[in-house]
Amino acid sequence: MKFALSPEQAQFADTLDALLAKSDVARAWAAGDHEPGLAVWRHLADLGVTSVAQDGEPVDLVVAMEAVGFHALPGPAIETLAVLPGHTDGALLATVAIPPHVPYAVDAHVAERVFVLRNGVLFTGTPGQRISSVDPCRALFEVTPATEVGPLDGAFDRGVLACSAQLLGAGRALLARSVDYVKQRTQFGKPIGSFQAVKHQLASVHVGLELARPVVYGAALNAVPVSAAKIAAGDAAYRAARTALQVHGAIGYTVENDLSLWLSKVRALHTAWGTGSVHRARVMATLTRPAGPH
Amino acid sequence: MDLDLDPATLGFQAEVRSWLAAHVPSELPSLDTADGFEAHRAWERTLFDERLSVVSWPAEYGGRDASLLQWLVFEEEYYAAGAPARVSQNGIFLLAPTLFAHGTPEQCARLLPAMASAEEVWAQAWSEPEAGSDLAAIRASAAKTDGGWLLSGQKTWSSRAAFADRGFGLFRTSGERHRGLTYFMFSLRAPGVTVRPIAQLDGEPGFAEIFLDDVFVPDEDVIGAVDNGWQVAMSTASNERGLSLRSPGRFLATAGRLVRLWQALPDPALRDRVVDAWIGAQAYRLYTFGTVARLAEGGSLGAESSVNKLFWSELDIAMHETALELLGGEGEADGPWLDGYVFSLAGPIYAGTNEIQRNVVAERILGLPR
Numbered sequence: 232m233k234f235a236l237s238p239e240q241a242q243f244a245d246t247l248d249a250l251l252a253k254s255d256v257a258r259a260w261a262a263g264d265h266e267p268g269l270a271v272w273r274h275l276a277d278l279g280v281t282s283v284a285q286d287g288e289p290v291d292l293v294v295a296m297e298a299v300g301f302h303a304l305p306g307p308a309i310e311t312l313a314v315l316p317g318h319t320d321g322a323l324l325a326t327v328a329i330p331p332h333v334p335y336a337v338d339a340h341v342a343e344r345v346f347v348l349r350n351g352v353l354f355t356g357t358p359g360q361r362i363s364s365v366d367p368c369r370a371l372f373e374v375t376p377a378t379e380v381g382p383l384d385g386a387f388d389r390g391v392l393a394c395s396a397q398l399l400g401a402g403r404a405l406l407a408r409s410v411d412y413v414k415q416r417t418q419f420g421k422p423i424g425s426f427q428a429v430k431h432q433l434a435s436v437h438v439g440l441e442l443a444r445p446v447v448y449g450a451a452l453n454a455v456p457v458s459a460a461k462i463a464a465g466d467a468a469y470r471a472a473r474t475a476l477q478v479h480g481a482i483g484y485t486v487e488n489d490l491s492l493w494l495s496k497v498r499a500l501h502t503a504w505g506t507g508s509v510h511r512a513r514v515m516a517t518l519t520r521p522a523g524p525h
Numbered sequence: 526m527d528l529d530l531d532p533a534t535l536g537f538q539a540e541v542r543s544w545l546a547a548h549v550p551s552e553l554p555s556l557d558t559a560d561g562f563e564a565h566r567a568w569e570r571t572l573f574d575e576r577l578s579v580v581s582w583p584a585e586y587g588g589r590d591a592s593l594l595q596w597l598v599f600e601e602e603y604y605a606a607g608a609p610a611r612v613s614q615n616g617i618f619l620l621a622p623t624l625f626a627h628g629t630p631e632q633c634a635r636l637l638p639a640m641a642s643a644e645e646v647w648a649q650a651w652s653e654p655e656a657g658s659d660l661a662a663i664r665a666s667a668a669k670t671d672g673g674w675l676l677s678g679q680k681t682w683s684s685r686a687a688f689a690d691r692g693f694g695l696f697r698t699s700g701e702r703h704r705g706l707t708y709f710m711f712s713l714r715a716p717g718v719t720v721r722p723i724a725q726l727d728g729e730p731g732f733a734e735i736f737l738d739d740v741f742v743p744d745e746d747v748i749g750a751v752d753n754g755w756q757v758a759m760s761t762a763s764n765e766r767g768l769s770l771r772s773p774g775r776f777l778a779t780a781g782r783l784v785r786l787w788q789a790l791p792d793p794a795l796r797d798r799v800v801d802a803w804i805g806a807q808a809y810r811l812y813t814f815g816t817v818a819r820l821a822e823g824g825s826l827g828a829e830s831s832v833n834k835l836f837w838s839e840l841d842i843a844m845h846e847t848a849l850e851l852l853g854g855e856g857e858a859d860g861p862w863l864d865g866y867v868f869s870l871a872g873p874i875y876a877g878t879n880e881i882q883r884n885v886v887a888e889r890i891l892g893l894p895r
């Protein structure tokens with residue numbers, strides 16, 4: 232047993248980190264200027280990131296999605312990387328709706344391929360009305376099924392795993408930004424990070440994220456259901472978001488501050504791909520499934 | 526990245542599982558009673574005879590040289606089998622790592638086998654009335670005498686001390702605060718020692734006060750250098766908070782029982798709490814496997830042990846609270862869940878309170894200013 236990234240996986244993570252750290256494309260994407268973001272996606276495709284679910288192991292997918300979350304990269308990442316590999320037909324980005332838990336297709340105006348998955352059967356989709364999300368980087372579209380493509384197994388679970396990893400990355404970014412901020416913001420003549428009320432909240436966030444991470448990677452190795460990963464990562468990231476906003480004070484409650492990119496992303500992803508309640512029901516169902524030969 | 530057990534570990538797991546299935550006694554009386562203490566001591570002896578009491582120790586002291594991973598597997602099997610609480614835990618999990626790191630070969634050879642067989646059960650004597658979270662405020666002292674030292678002062682909250690044989694703790698030999706403390710081992714039956722049991726919240730004398738009045742301790746019962754006790758003690762502290770005192774096995778077993786309790790009493794309003802408890806136990810297990818990988822690469826436990834301690838202590842309370850809710854009106858009636866609940870309440874207090882652990886996480890891991 233070695234429950235740690237292999238040297239190749241660690242290097243893959245570092246490469247993604249270095250690439251995405253330089254990209255600052257979320258605000259343009261939210262404003263409708265997708266070109267800078269698409270340039271990053273083309274770069275990722277060249278590196279093989281968009282086909283990671285086909286070419287690699289689920290752990291590699293988690294590594295990629297954690298980086299996407301950490302750097303708040305916009306675009307239908309879960310859909311393209313985790314759900315639809317093999318169905319992109321050479322297109323850069325693809326998106327899908329999987330009712331009831333994924334009622335809309337994200338960024339269907341940017342993705343070249345749009346699908347709907349109904350009862351395990353994939354259809355091409357025709358985008359309809361656009362609905363705005365709490366996350367300005369996520370444009371939501373109603374989709375109606377057009378042509379049947381065929382059965383697609385495990386799509387929802389792969390999406391849930393990818394969403395968990397994205398939440399985990401976003402949560403880690405929120406903690407990192409908060410730690411930086413409380414070290415430099417001064418009140419009462421001291422950095423606010425020296426106050427115990429601030430320290431203890433951030434310590435709790437750290438504990439939550441540290442214990443969520445192995446659940447996400449464990450789900451990639453089938454040690455726990457992906458629903459457990461969504462619950463653990465969703466709750467840890469959400470706590471990170473609430474705490475980040477609180478320790479930033481009013482500056483965090485502004486659109487100008489970059490914190491808002493992660494705050495809105497985490498709020499959106501917390502209920503996307505199945506709420507905590509949906510996933511808790513799924514976990515309990517697996518725990519109480521009668522033991523039998525199958 | 527993988528979670529697969531190697532063939533040797535799988536073989537070990539199978540052996541432990543079948544041995545425990547054949548030998549785990551039906552419920553013993555509480556280890557905080559005189560009879561229960563001796564019954565638990567006898568069980569430890571049975572484990573020792575099978576070389577299962579301290580599997581990770583070297584064979585010369587009664588262990589099997591098992592890897593950290595195998596020890597975790599042993600713990601999972603142990604608690605899954607519903608085996609008794611470990612009366613010797615403070616010796617084998619807290620003092621022994623200190624002896625391995627700082628003890629002399631003579632001390633190890635003299636003390637470890639009797640610790641492993643529970644012929645000698647040890648109590649940790651660190652806290653004092655004025656030195657709780659602020660352990661460096663220790664006042665109990667040691668004065669040099671011919672061939673040894675004379676210990677004086679008062680220790681308190683010492684678990685198992687009511688019935689244990691020996692104690693270990695810090696005493697002031699010079700200086701102030703962290704400087705000038707020395708790590709001693711002493712007999713709880715020596716002349717000058719008075720042990721006064723203290724009833725815990727459950728009414729049983731789970732810990733005790735220890736009064737020392739010129740208690741003679743020979744030089745060979747000092748661990749590490751004189752005046753260097755703080756450094757020696759801190760190496761035990763991360764064991765206490767970290768893996769060894771509370772391995773994932775016990776929480777996995779509790780979570781499994783909680784799921785079964787919910788199946789018997791399926792209150793839909795409590796479903797989510799049961800699921801969260803189960804996920805928490807899995808998270809702690811997987812996190813620990815990550816720690817094993819880090820240690821194998823030469824990493825150390827250090828401040829990360831505070832993350833462990835915060836997590837398991839809060840998880841333990843949450844699981845037991847949920848069980849009592851499920852039991853409804855039966856929740857206040859005597860039973861294993863209530864016992865476990867009362868015990869879980871102490872988790873955020875002992876081994877360094879959770880407030881202190883949050884300070885450690887914030888300052889030493891996140892780098893926030895003091």
Ligand SMILES: Cc1cc2nc3c(=O)[nH]c(=O)nc-3n(C[C@H](O)[C@H](O)[C@H](O)COP(=O)(O)OP(=O)(O)OC[C@H]3O[C@@H](n4cnc5c(N)ncnc54)[C@H](O)[C@@H]3O)c2cc1C
Binds near residue numbers: 657658879880
């Ligand atoms: C069941 C049980 C078993 C124990 N077993 C042993 C044993 O075997 N051997 C042994 O030596 N000791 C043992 N202890 C004692 C334990 O280590 C101490 O209780 C613990 O260190 C806290 O010290 P205290 O009780 O004096 O509380 P205090 O230090 O007085 O703390 C009281 C409260 O103040 C808070 N506080 C204190 N300082 C700070 C700070 N700087 N920042 C924020 N909050 C602070 C604490 O977090 C706590 O909430 C045991 C305790 C229990 C409950």
